Amino acid sequence: PLVLGIETSCDETGVGIVRGHTLLADAVASSVDEHARFGGVVPEVASRAHLEAMVPTVQRACETAGVALHDVDAIAVTAGPGLAGALLVGVASAKALALSLGKPLYGVNHLAAHVAVDQLEHGALPDPCLALLVSGGHSSLLRVDDVTERVTPLGSTIDDAAGEAFDKVARLLGLPFPGGPHIDRAARDGSSVYVDFPRGLTSRRDLERHRFDFSFSGLKTAVARWVEAREAAGEPVPVADVAASFQEAVCDVLTRKAIDAAAAEGIDDILIGGGVAANSRLRVLAEERAAQKGIRVRVPRPGLCTDNGAMVAALGAEMVARGRAPSALDLPADSSMSVELVQA
Numbered sequence: 452p453l454v455l456g457i458e459t460s461c462d463e464t465g466v467g468i469v470r471g472h473t474l475l476a477d478a479v480a481s482s483v484d485e486h487a488r489f490g491g492v493v494p495e496v497a498s499r500a501h502l503e504a505m506v507p508t509v510q511r512a513c514e515t516a517g518v519a520l521h522d523v524d525a526i527a528v529t530a531g532p533g534l535a536g537a538l539l540v541g542v543a544s545a546k547a548l549a550l551s552l553g554k555p556l557y558g559v560n561h562l563a564a565h566v567a568v569d570q571l572e573h574g575a576l577p578d579p580c581l582a583l584l585v586s587g588g589h590s591s592l593l594r595v596d597d598v599t600e601r602v603t604p605l606g607s608t609i610d611d612a613a614g615e616a617f618d619k620v621a622r623l624l625g626l627p628f629p630g631g632p633h634i635d636r637a638a639r640d641g642s643s644v645y646v647d648f649p650r651g652l653t654s655r656r657d658l659e660r661h662r663f664d665f666s667f668s669g670l671k672t673a674v675a676r677w678v679e680a681r682e683a684a685g686e687p688v689p690v691a692d693v694a695a696s697f698q699e700a701v702c703d704v705l706t707r708k709a710i711d712a713a714a715a716e717g718i719d720d721i722l723i724g725g726g727v728a729a730n731s732r733l734r735v736l737a738e739e740r741a742a743q744k745g746i747r748v749r750v751p752r753p754g755l756c757t758d759n760g761a762m763v764a765a766l767g768a769e770m771v772a773r774g775r776a777p778s779a780l781d782l783p784a785d786s787s788m789s790v791e792l793v794q795a
C-alpha cells in the first residue's frame with residue numbers, strides 16, 4: 452500500500468511516503484533552531500512552526516515521491532504521545548486530507564512508529580523483538596509481538612529520558628542544543644574511563660524493583676558536581692573526556708539492560724530506535740555485547756532514528772497490510788497515549 456504519514460509530536464514536522472517497506476519520501480522541517488536559544492523545546496513555538504510547515508512539507512514529500520495525493524491508499528498520523536498542541540496540528544491536517552481524499556485514516560502511537568521504521572531499512576520485523584527506544588522524551592524497553600497491535604512495556608525511565616540527559620549535560624559543558632550529536636562528536640577525542648560516573652538503577656537492591664527501568668538524573672547531577680568542583684578549583688574542564696565518560700555511563704546501562712531484557716524474554720532480536728539510537732558509541736557497544744550472547748541488533752540509519760514522517764507512514768502501511776481497521780475520523784490527539792495502545 453502507498454501510505455502518507457504525518458508526524459508532529461515534538462519539534463519536527465515530518466511527512467513521509469512509503470510503499471510497503473519501500474521509502475519514497477521523507478520530508479522533515481525542524482523548528483529546532485527556534486528552540487535553541489531557550490535550551491529546550493517551547494510547545495507554543497513548535498505548534499506554530501508545524502502550522503506553517505505542514506502544507507509545504509506535504510507538497511515536498513509528494514514531489515520527491517513522484518506521487519499525487521489522490522494516489523495514496525491511506526493517511527497515517529501520530530496520535531500521541533507528545534506535545535498536545537503540536538499533535539493537534541498533525542491530527543487535524545491528517546483528518547482534512549483523509550476526509551477530502553476519501554481515504555482511510557490511521558492514528559498511530561509515536562513509539563510504535565519508532566519501531567516500525569526499521570522495516571524501511573532492514574525489512575520485516577522479527578516477531579517478537581525487543582525494542583530499546585531512547586529519545587529526548589522517552590527511554591523504554593518494549594516487548595514487541597506485533598508492532599500493529601501488541602506492544603508490552605518492560606521498563607522505562609523513572610526520571611529523565613536518555614536524550615534529555617545528553618541535552619542537559621551538553622549544556623553543562625557549554626555545547627549547543629540539542630546536545631546529543633555534540634557530545635557524540637566531542638567524545639571521540641576523549642577517554643571513556645576518565646571519570647567513573649554512576650550507572651543508575653544497577654545496584655543489586657535497585658535491580659530487584661527496577662530491573663528494566665532507567666534513571667539518568669543522578670548521572671546528570673554527578674556530572675554537574677564534577678564540573679563544578681573542577682571550576683571551583685580553577686582548573687579547566689576536559690570537555691572531551693567528560694563527554695566520553697558520561698556517554699559511556701549512559702550506553703553501558705542502556706545496552707546491559709536491553710540485552711538482559713532480551714535474554715529474560717527469550718528474544719533474539721533487539722531493535723534500537725529514537726534520536727539517541729543515532730549515538731555512535733551506543734551502536735558499537737550494543738553490537739559488541741549482543742554478539743557475545745548470540746543476539747542480533749538492528750538500528751535504523753540516524754536520519755530514521757530521529758522524529759520523521761516516514762516512521763508513521765511505515766506503521767500505517769503495516770496496519771493496512773495486516774488488514775487493521777482504520778481509526779475513526781474524530782480520533783483525538785492523545786498527549787499521554789499509553790505505549791500499549793498502538794492505534795487510536
Ligand code: ATP
Nearest residue numbers: 586587588589614631632635726727729730757758
Ligand atoms: P520524542 O521523545 O517525543 O520522540 P524528540 O524530539 O526528543 O521527541 P527524537 O527526535 O527522536 O525525539 O530525538 C532527539 C533526541 O536525540 C535529543 O535529545 C538529541 O540530543 C538526541 N540525539 C540525537 N543524536 C544523538 C547522538 N548522536 N547521540 C546522543 N543523543 C542524540
Ligand code: MG
Nearest residue numbers: 461462463758
Ligand atoms: Mg525532535
Ligand code: FE
Nearest residue numbers: 586725757758
Ligand atoms: Fe520520537
